[in-house]
Amino acid sequence: MSGSPLRLPIFPLGGAILFPRTQLPLHIFEPRYRSMIEDASAGAARIGMIQPLGSGDDPQHPPLYRVGCVGEIVGMEELEDGRFNVVLQGSSRFKLIAEADVGTPYRQADVDADAFDDTEPEPLGLAQRAEVEREARRLGDAMGLTVDWDAVNRLDDEMLVNAIAQVAPFDFGAKQALLEAAALADRADLLVQLMQFLRMAVGGGDASPRLH
Numbered sequence: 001m002s003g004s005p006l007r008l009p010i011f012p013l014g015g016a017i018l019f020p021r022t023q024l025p026l027h028i029f030e031p032r033y034r035s036m037i038e039d040a041s042a043g044a045a046r047i048g049m050i051q052p053l054g055s056g057d058d059p060q061h062p063p064l065y066r067v068g069c070v071g072e073i074v075g076m077e078e079l080e081d082g083r084f085n086v087v088l089q090g091s092s093r094f095k096l097i098a099e100a101d102v103g104t105p106y107r108q109a110d111v112d113a114d115a116f117d118d119t120e121p122e123p124l125g126l127a128q129r130a131e132v133e134r135e136a137r138r139l140g141d142a143m144g145l146t147v148d149w150d151a152v153n154r155l156d157d158e159m160l161v162n163a164i165a166q167v168a169p170f171d172f173g174a175k176q177a178l179l180e181a182a183a184l185a186d187r188a189d190l191l192v193q194l195m196q197f198l199r200m201a202v203g204g205g206d207a208s209p210r211l212h
Helices: 031-042 126-143 149-153 157-167 172-180 184-201
Strands: 006-012 023-028 046-050 067-078 084-099 108-112
Touching (some): 006 031, 031 046, 046 084, 067 172, 126 157, 126 184, 157 172, 157 184, 172 184
Antiparallel strands (some): 006 108, 023 084, 067 084
């Protein structure tokens, strides 16, 4: 059962997703989000990362996807001109309940932070882990990326899948589907298919994606 709603300042940022137990570096330069970071750091030191659902009628206040992730501020550097470099640590995914009518320059919302079971997941099977690594290497080669594959191979299953999901240039909808995947194995399956399609798009050969 979900607990009481949690009030969060929210940061709508397309293409940026955060998972529990992963980190996300951000450069904060807009005045409204500088204010958000100042207020958050003086309080509970957490914000809600969420993607905008298109631009809508008001690009300054776009509609939002319904699922995001709570980010704890674990690193913050204030620059001389008032900008911030921030590192967020994901704690739990949330479902958006409703936006709050507040007077802050940034948006706030009440969220259900107990909507997902975000305890540490079961590890992937060996074959599924190998498939993720193989498709990541193929995509990297197709895109001409320089990657330290030895370091990649040392990541645990959750970090491997989530790190690729965060950095790969998938569209907003694909990123959101990865965020909302119920279990790590489901996310890994979807990630493999998305990497295959992306490799086809950049001219990396026939992906022959598996359908489920």
